[in-house]
Amino acid sequence: MIPTTTLNYPIDEESRKFEKTNTKIYQSSDEASLRVANEVADLIKERQKKGKNVVLGLATGSTPTKVYEYLVKFHKEDGLSFKNVITFNLDEYYPMEPDSIHSYVRFMNEHLFDHIDIKKKNIHIPDGTLDKEDVREFCEAYEKKIDQAGGIDIQILGIGRTGHIGFNEPGSSLKSKTRLVRLDRVTRLDAASDFFGLENVPIKAITMGVGTIMAAKKIILMAWGEGKSSIIQQSVEGKIKESVPATFLQHHENCDFILDTASASSLTRMSTPWLVTECDWDDKLIKKATLWLSEKLNKAILKLTNEDYNEYGMGNLVAEVGSAEHINLKVFNDLQSTITGWPGGKPNTDDSRRPERKSPYPKRTLIFSPHPDDDVISMGGTLLRLVDQGHEVHVAYQTSGNIAVFDDEVIRFLDFATDVQANNQELENKLLEARKFLSSKTPGQVDSPEIQKIKGFIRKGEALAACRYCGVEEKNAHFLNLPFYETGAVKKKPHSEEDIKITYDLLNEIKPHQIFAAGDLSDPHGTHRVCLEIIYQTLERLVADKADWLDDCYVWLYRGAWQEWDIADMEMAVPIGPMDMERKKNAIFKHQSQKDAAMFPGNDEREFWQRAEERNKETAIKYNSLGMAEYEAMEGFVRHKFM
Structure with missing residues (x-):
């Protein structure tokens, strides 16, 4: 079961006064x-x-x-x-x-x-x-x-x-x-x-x-x-x-x-408990409340007054802390310390107020990508920054992503292969078999093992192209093809010991100083959730086995193209300049089979690069409205403490 983090939300009857059902x-x-x-x-x-x-x-x-x-x-x-x-x-x-x-x-x-x-x-x-x-x-x-x-x-x-x-x-x-x-x-x-x-x-x-x-x-x-x-x-x-x-x-x-x-x-x-009852204020709830008030009143954090806090149910917070100025300054400094252009840590500097450590430098960084394009869609700007700053970046593609490839892509690639290798009878036979299967395929029918394999190769080639563009060495691209995913259907198998072993062996081989993983958990039965659960269970096993490299490893969670972390939850925010935003989009474009139209667009019909760009820009706008410096775009991360 995936551990979750909750606020200390109230459960007394008064706190439920807005709720009209049980x-x-x-x-x-x-x-x-x-x-x-x-x-x-x-x-x-x-x-x-x-x-x-x-x-x-x-x-x-x-x-x-x-x-x-x-x-x-x-x-x-x-x-x-x-x-x-x-x-x-x-x-x-x-x-x-x-x-x-x-x-x-x-x-x-x-x-x-x-x-x-x-x-x-x-x-x-x-x-x-x-x-x-x-x-x-x-x-x-x-x-x-x-x-x-x-x-x-x-x-x-x-x-x-x-x-x-x-x-x-x-x-x-x-x-x-x-x-x-x-x-x-x-x-x-x-x-x-x-x-x-x-x-x-x-x-x-x-x-x-x-x-x-x-x-x-x-x-x-x-x-x-x-x-x-x-x-x-x-x-x-x-x-x-x-x-x-x-x-x-x-x-x-x-x-x-x-x-x-x-x-x-x-x-x-849950979202604004101070509006319904007296709260037990901790640092996390103070930050959440202050950012909410700043957004509600369209005021920068440092401009909030005692009257603002009193009017919106936070009078007891002011009474506890002493004044709005004290609260504002604390939250402002906490928020400012999340911003860093050095996601791998800045060497030779004081890192006491930075989200990442300055040492060791350079770091071995392992980015887990549930599908072959989640890395560049969700944290492409940060990935580029890590490479540019000299870190040894590895990307582990957890699944093949084969079911997200349109059937016509298979014909297109086989046509290309047969043209390159003219008179190759084996290839020509594969093309004929693929055409025959796909011409009679019904909606939702599971692909043949051969078609599944070809679709996996298509996505692997695109992921390697994105790695080359970003400067990640091809030998540092790891295609795990976790077995739970390989059903050929939308419905997946429960993850197994084999999935954990594959992940365990990779982590023990690389011994990363940083791990980045997808923290998208909106769908309780989605691929991202299963992939994260596999990582969590693997880390638990490594802790039990006393893997010494874990003592010097941070785990950061990113989110995908559908949503972003709440600003109050972000513990590292990486600014992305206009040039890096273009580079990030170019890396996403390398995934040509997902370009123009994705097999599974969800409830957002825009292309993935459009979603990612807007999400990153919205994060920067939110930081700016709170009184922070103005950036083109930002990617946000939450740290998972597993020890």
């Missing part, structure tokens, strides 16, 4: 999932003692998968029986064949039903194979089956970025029932990676209605990751409105929002 916040999605699984299991066992059934409303997607994993574990290890359980799934894409890799029938079988002793007749999932004229009748029958079963006892929900529950998109009414709906563009964008492109995502779905969901005796809505924090804040603290269907849950008398710290981070008691 919210429970857990340190991690794993811990929260266990809590939900235990509640479901307890109800099943309670009803078994009484000889009664339990009716569960189930959701799909990445959010509930860990809950299902725990329920399977309870069945296999603790003997929990599901023979008295009746299930009704929330939704299904339309049209959709049940054996499709995108089908929720298949999802539920793979994650739960195939591994427990539930009776097949007790499983109900909307039918995506119906003729359109039969859908209405099916939906009415679905509602009747729920009623005949006695109603739903526990309804499990996730939440979409539009605030949809099930597939009840903005505009759904409070009384809506099971029906056929048209999917919102944002919902389809979020699903695009699973379908290998937006054009392959169905535009319709069959879903339980809001009224059906609200009729459940107990509702549990779960959300993980920072990507859900904004919509959670709207759903928990905002007004009830059809444009955010999850706000309807505020009407329910027995509804829990089960959150991890990241998804809860925008709630008032």
Whole structure:
């Protein structure tokens, strides 16, 4: 489990005065999932003692998968029986064949039903194979089956970025029932990676209605990751409105929002606890509050007054510290000390107020890149600075990134290879086989091992081109091809001992003085999260094995093209000048298969270089508005203390 850092946020009733539903916040999605699984299991066992059934409303997607994993574990290890359980799934894409890799029938079988002793007749999932004229009748029958079963006892929900529950998109009414709906563009964008492109995502779905969901005796809505924090804040603290269907849950008398710290981070008691209650002030909370106040009032830090602090709930802070001037100066100096043009440490200087040590110099630096382009997208300016300043820079590409290559790139590269090596029968045969496979390939179909290998070679070549451009020696580019990733599908295997061993051996070989790793954790089941967990577990093992080089090693976390660290969390900020910004973009351009259009753009349709440039410039603007020097752009880092 990945360790997380939280603020000392208050949990008394006063601090929850902005919250209109019952919210429970857990340190991690794993811990929260266990809590939900235990509640479901307890109800099943309670009803078994009484000889009664339990009716569960189930959701799909990445959010509930860990809950299902725990329920399977309870069945296999603790003997929990599901023979008295009746299930009704929330939704299904339309049209959709049940054996499709995108089908929720298949999802539920793979994650739960195939591994427990539930009776097949007790499983109900909307039918995506119906003729359109039969859908209405099916939906009415679905509602009747729920009623005949006695109603739903526990309804499990996730939440979409539009605030949809099930597939009840903005505009759904409070009384809506099971029906056929048209999917919102944002919902389809979020699903695009699973379908290998937006054009392959169905535009319709069959879903339980809001009224059906609200009729459940107990509702549990779960959300993980920072990507859900904004919509959670709207759903928990905002007004009830059809444009955010999850706000309807505020009407329910027995509804829990089960959150991890990241998804809860925008709630008032988490983001600005001083607005709701007296705080126990530590250095981190003082810095966060001061930066928030500076941004709120559009004032530089050193211009904030006692009255400003008093007006925004921080009077007790002023009373504790003595005056606004003392607070301002402390936070200003702390923030200023995070800025450095020497990410590897500046030799022959006082490093007591610098984020990195001056010695040793030069350093061995190892940059872990989850995909073959994350290094230059996320910290390309810092990478260039490290090379320019004479450090020995290594880059470890943790995965091949092969599923993010468009099929046409394979044909293009094989065409080139056959032209270069004319009359090479083996190459010509490969090209013919590739054309034959790709011409009949269906959306989402897993590539053949040969196609996967070629796509991996394409991304490897691009990564090497970027390394050469940045001045990283080719021998210092390490392609780990971690096994957990190599499924050929969006869904990956859990990481294994082999992934850790590969990482362990590389670290012990290089013995770096600095490690940079991707700290993007918005998606609890994403590649970045798994890659970071592998690094963390490897470091734990190295500590246990008493690797002496760890005593002189710092670990820095960067973030990717989708988000940046909060300024209050940054512990090192590296300025990037106009020339280096251009060099960074040129390094990103070396990844030609990801240029113009990426296979998995997420919710941002801009190109990666555009996202990275804007994010870096926004960070510089924020520093400047706080009263710091004005820079073109900046990259931010948080230090992970593992010892």
